[in-house]
Amino acid sequence: MTKLMIFDLDGTLLDTIRDLAEATNHVLAAHGYPTHSTEAYHYFVGNGVRTLISRSLPEQARTPERIEQFKEEQVAYYHEHMYDHTRPFPGMQQVLAALQGRGIKLAVVSNKVDEAVQQMIRDFFPEIRFEHICGQRDGIPHKPDPTMVNLVIAEAGVSKAEVLYFGDSDVDMQTAHNAGVKGIGVLWGYRTKEELQSAGAYAVLDKVEDLLDQPEK
Incomplete structure (x- = not known):
């Protein structure tokens, strides 16, 4: 039993997917990188925020320093907006x-x-x-x-x-x-x-x- x-x-x-997508897209756009549809984030999430950031970036942009910087920015933005749609x-x-x-x-x-x-x-x-x-x-x-x-x-x-x-x-x-x-x-x-x-x-x-x-x- x-x-x-x-x-x-x-x-x-x-x-939570829309708020996660919007927080990540916010950071990407702020640094001039392409953003993604909410549906695309269905396959970006699941392994923690560092992996989420890595998957959302173009492959050539996935440096440890950039991933860590974007992770901190994403977490800060998400903390302020995580109840917008969740x-x-x-x-x-x-x-x-x-x-x-x-x-x-x-x-x-x-x-x-x-x-x-x-x-x-x-x-x-x-x-x-x-x-x-x-x-x-x-x-x-x-x-x-x-x-x-x-x-x-x-x-x-x-x-x-x-x-x-x-x-x-x-x-x-x-x-x-x-x-x-x-x-x-x-x-x-x-x-x-x-x-x-x-x-x-x-x-x-x-x-x-x-x-x-x-x-x-």
């Missing part, structure tokens, strides 16, 4: 409340900067008690490294057989595999069913309400 459900944030709990996916708050009511422990593991993850969870899900919220921090490798997931599982005091990990990307499915837990792909995020299945998803969910069926499997 499932006792702990761990969720990715962007593309899983929250629809919202929980429809039905998510009610579904999480129902899962919590069943006594299932809930947690978040994200490659987004930890400060933003903590703030967004507080603001968008104030009535949900998450056992652990873990974003990208110095000294802790980001997904698909399993360190963050393993820390959450250890703190929750459950076995890996009692854990499900939910995410919308191949990175999430790889993370689950690396941690030795079942990875469940979600299709309301930013990637395709084929990608999730190819990355080893144990199952793929079509809609938010399907989360309510998983704990009994």
